[in-house]
Amino acid sequence: MLVSTKWLNEYVNINGINPADLAERITRSGIEVDSIIDRSLGMTNVVVGHVVECVKHPEADKLNICQVDVGDETTQIICGAPNVAQGQKVIVARPGAVLPGDFKIKKAKLRGEESNGMICSLQELGIEGKLVPKAYAEGIYVLPEDAVPGENALPLLGLDDTVLEFDLTPNRSDALSMLGVAYEVSAILSQGIALPEIDYPTASEKAEDLLKLRVDATVVNPMYVAKVVKNIKVAESPLWLQNALMASGVRPHNNVVDITNYVLLEYGQPLHAFDYDRLETGEIVVRHAEKGEVMTTLDDVERKLNSHNLVITNGKEPVALAGVMGGANSEVHDGTTTVVIESAYFAPSSVRRTSKEVGLRSDASTRFEKGVDPNRVQEAAERAAQLMAELAGGEVLAGSVIFDELDKTAERITISPDYINSRLGMKISMDEMLTILERLRIPTQAINGQLVIDAPTRRQDLKIREDIIEEIARMHGYDEIPKTLPVSESTPGGLTPYQAKRRIVRQFLEGAGLYQAVTYSLTSKAQAQAFALETAPVTELLMPMSEDRSVLRQSLIPHLLEAATYNVARRIDSVALYETGSVFLGEEEDGLPREVEHVSAVLTGKWVDHAWQAETKKVDFYVVKGIVEGMMDLLGLLEGLSFEKAVIDGMHPGRTAAVLLDGERIGMIGQIHPTEQKKRDLKETYVMELNLERILSAETDELLYVPVPRYPSISRDIALVVASGTSAGMLETIIRNAGGKLLKDVKLFDLYEGDKVEEGKKSLAFSMTYFDPERTLTDEEIVKAHEKVLKALTEEADAQLRG
Amino acid sequence: MEQQLQQLKEEALTKIQEASTVKELNDVRVAYLGKKGPITDLLKGMGKLPAEERPKMGALVNVVRESVTESLEAKMMKLEEEAINAQLEKEAIDVTLPGRPAPTGNHHPLTRVVEEIEDFFISMGYEIAEGPEVEKDYYNFEALNLPKGHPARDMQDSFYISEEILLRTHTSPVQARTMEAKGGSAIKIICPGKVYRRDNDDATHSHQFTQIEGLVVGEDIRMSDLKGTLDLFAKKMFGAEREIRLRPSFFPFTEPSVEMDISCFKCGGDGCNVCKKTGWIEILGAGMVHPNVLKMAGYDPSVVTGFAFGMGPERIAMLKYGVEDIRHFYTNDVRFISQFHRTEA
The missing domain is CATH 1.20.1270 (Substrate Binding Domain Of Dnak; Chain:A; Domain 2)
Incomplete structure (x- = not known):
């Protein structure tokens, strides 16, 4: 909402108040002023000129040489506008003037002819092209004949004005009208308010003699007022009216349309003007459209209608889409002489639905959608009739044609001052509350210590006691509210074990060298199920904004890979990122997908990079595996953790493992498939994805101290030669099973494949630790245990001791 | 001898x-x-x-x-x-040669901001509540006093999955769910999480972003309690010398509703480019829980009242660290994230 302070001043005396101060006070008490627009834009030396003579420039077809009376002299100005003509009153920027855009006007010579200034268009004075009346859109603006040469043109054009741009919250639709703003400002300033006085002569002929009205859809159209004005002379509006509209962001058309727009802005009540003769039938019928019915709206677009769209018809065909836009067939035009003024109440939900459907949001529909003031429907029609009489020479027929079943009673709210104070934590006296409500012009009685309030219908936002509390608080000032803390039982705050462990996981991964990433949950259909740990239906948006963001992800890996590609493309060769976030799986009974929190990582490039010591190591499978093991160890879950070779789409078939916890698959690690890597412009890249929810909610053993050993442990190393395909994990299992209870630990410490072993074989070296907490082991015992291990290895894995 | x-x-x-x-x-x-x-x-x-x-x-x-x-x-x-x-x-060695780097990684800046906020409220006795990102229309809107067709739904254009299911547009449904689950008893929670709105991604908009909200429900919770809580929060988060001011605003789920500004932490209130010369920076929205919201969750609003507040970690991080483009938070450029490794004063 654009509020011209010049216009506002007609209702509330704001003379002498700096617009910035006014804006600040309005903002602090409830309506945010987004910007303060000085319409003069610092212009000077812009005056009224009279074109005394206008001849073609001999050297240039498109230029005219004008002799212009600018008050103190008649001077020569070259003008290129197609519509300049002798006898016009025009806007002249004299030499020395500075126009918007730091456009300095100087004396100049154009094709050999002197030019002492510029004849201006409205655009050149900083008015947006879309607001300039069509007649002047392509040329200079022509002032009324009575403009006086030499006079400052800015006040004449209403440009000595400051406009406040309101950022209205949806509840304050009352401020979608100048009168609503006037009420608010008068309350803030404790000032009087001057409402428009409606008084005009009427003809003896009655409106209902000419027009019949029938409302069929009474629920969505509980009130319809039509007035008829005859003998209208459609013309340009007076300058003050055009100025008011342009200041409010509305383009002037002609006096009839301008008046309806002016009253819309003044009262917040949308009006529509029909050409009575073009209605043809002398009848208005309000009804729901037929399914598939077609009408052409004012913007010359043919629209196909639905049965829930409300239309105004002439009894035969639609002449307006109720509350949204008029029809082209009944539009007021230059030759119109009799006008029907429509002022109605259309149900917010109906207008909202229709305007959304046809994609039309007009000044009218935004107001109807929020609910107009039931008590202004009739008054706004009267105001428009008055202005048509005054400004368009119209003759208003007596009375109105009315259908009215609209409830116009005020909401009664009873509230005690104690209740208000207890909710605010303040001590405001009842007298002060009464003063505030009086300033707001909210009718209030004090009965038995209670405030009995009849909330005015112009304030659709006042419905319950809390709304009154807000009115009192905001006018009293939020700065006056003291600062206290809730008085209640003190509760121990904190993280749940799950939340605490999630933080530990993040810290661990960061300590291991990974940076935390946050990627989007929405992804493309192609990527939705890639790398998913389980198969589930995809959750799709009804109306995605783009294909790339059309479904919910089932794995964090695709977007982490995108992040890796992004970084690698910027020459960051080593990337280590992790993310914790939800994946969305299928659909549960209640219609929501199952959301499971996962933790994932992507690693590529170097893992250790200490170049001057010639120490660099590329990320490999075992780096990622080590991270998973470290993390699980930290969470006390190492014991149940195992890895098993797995084949997963998009992953390197030989370098991928499923991660199992207590035998249950909870994730995977491995290298991205080389084709996938190539597609994403990545070199060797490893990923992990684990079901974090499963991990963090897994039960763990109690943390209990184990006595520090008092007896020494003894180590024995063995080097084995086995077939290349034999897995280290299997050998370790054999060793553990055969080692008995004395075997405390097994560690692989060497792996060799090469010239020194037979082809098709490899060598692995294990270090075994034997230990008994009760005593020192004898050599004999160890040899016995060790031999058992060797025997098992030979028998079960065809392993040979390496000589 | x-x-x-x-x-x-x-x-x-x-x-x-x-x-x-x-x-x-x-x-x-x-x-x-x-x-x-x-x-x-x-x-x-x-x-x-x-x-x-x-x-x-x-x-x-x-x-x-x-x-x-x-x-x-x-x-x-x-x-x-x-x-x-x-x-x-x-x-002897050359001590000026570079050291062997210890592994480094760090929180995403949004997590850093969220955890800082969480930790402050935990110290005040709050718990952290979380909920689904795909929500029922009921919890996202209806239970929050936003019935179907309510004009305020326009404030938050949403991604729908079906007529009744959508990506949550705020973390408020977690509040609605918590109230419903608590069955009438007192609540002190903070709800952080990802939210989604139909916005084209640009320097100041992101279709996915983060929110963190707070909710206190109990007997005789007053608006002054909200102000006192937010004042402490502002001082903890933005410096002991911060002042706050409340401005009237509108949210369907609170009444009265306010927006909170803090005195500019860059210029101290004199006016600079951060506060757009006003001396104040808008940080969060808040208000007293709307009686309809309490009623719908099974509380008696004549006995039980509450306050709620909500803010955007992106905005806070942008203000605090001078980040000019919200998209930086989602491109995961290591050169960006790694800047948030060190402690602050």
């Missing part, structure tokens, strides 16, 4: 002084104090002396031996020290 002894001593001491290595010194030791050395010889020859001279000579020999031993030891220490020093000199 006495003279002989004295001469021996002089000789030994000179050799000790002349020895320049541990080996040479050991040779001197063997030569003079060893079993075949002259001093031992002298002691052995004592038997030949008259009995009355023996004690005197014995003492004299001991004095000489001690003095030689002492000198030997002193010299030995010196030589050893020199040897160590020489060794250390050989081991």
